[in-house]
Amino acid sequence: MASYSEEDMKEAQREFSLLIEKGLDNDTVIKRFDLISDKYDMVLGVMEYKLPKWVGDNLASLYPGNKERVNILDVAAGTGLVSVEMRKHGFTHIDGLDPSEGMLAQAKKNNLYDRYICDILADNTLDIADNTYTVVTVVGFSSEFFKILPVKALEELVRVTKSGGRILMSHFEYIFESEVLRDNLSNLQDRGLWKLEDKKIMAETVKGINGHLYIYKVMTK
Structure with a gap:
């Protein structure tokens, strides 16, 4: 584990608080991620952020073989922390989507994605063809965005995922307590678009x- 100074720890806690501040609009959040992009990995290292490794380990359990056939979209890709963990397990075909140009620029330095898609997951249609990916991961999506993620955004995740493919969504426990998010996740299950597998x-x-x-497992289309 990396060693951090007391100054690093204070800075990381301050920056982390700014990223999860409540009541911010999309543009403000994206600007904050742009500004912190060069020290984002340090901030999460200080905070002992474990979601990327956890998701990487779970994905490897779901796909123990033929990893070269698994095409992945990493939503809220950021600097590529989830891609790093997935690549440790042998996954190589990974695209990254994030609205922050600064964050994606950091990922590019380490060649962590095949395609870098600067876009936001919201009410818009993504520039991605139907049924492109075996797996979509959504890890640590900005708290203010994620807890009110609209039905259209979830439909987009299903649209770009192949039938029988999986969508892995991971975040802090309290985010999943959002009534809006719970209702929208259930909406897709009630309509038979996906099934909560685990x-x-x-x-x-x-x-x-x-x-x-x-x-979630995407149902037959």
């Missing part, structure tokens, strides 16, 4: 906060 809980995904992982 739900897992991990203690201390960052200091003092538990995490959840929802694994």
Whole structure:
């Protein structure tokens, strides 16, 4: 584990608080991620952020073989922390989607994605063909965005995922308590677009906060 100074720890806690501040609009959140992009990995390292490794390990359990045939879209890709963990397990075909140009620029430095898609998952249609990916991961999506993620955004995740493919969504426990998010996740299940295959809980995904992982299987289209 990396060693951080007391100054690093204070800065990381301050920057992390700014990223999860409530009541911000999309443009403000994206600008904050742009500004912090060059020190984002340090901030999450100080916070002992475990979601990327947890998702990578779970994905490897779901796809133990033929990893070269698994095409992945990493939503809220950021600097590529989830891609790093997936690549450790042998996954190589990974695209990244994130609205922050600064964050994607950091990922490019380490060649972590095949395609870098600067876009937001919201009410818009993504520039991605239907049935492109075997797996879509959504890990640590900006809290203010994720807890009110609209039905259209979830439909987009299903649209770009192949029938029988999986969508892994992981975030802090309290985010999944959002009534809007719960209702919208249930909406797609009620309509037969996906099925909740598994739900897992991990203690201390960052200091003092538990995490959840929802694994959805996309139904036959």
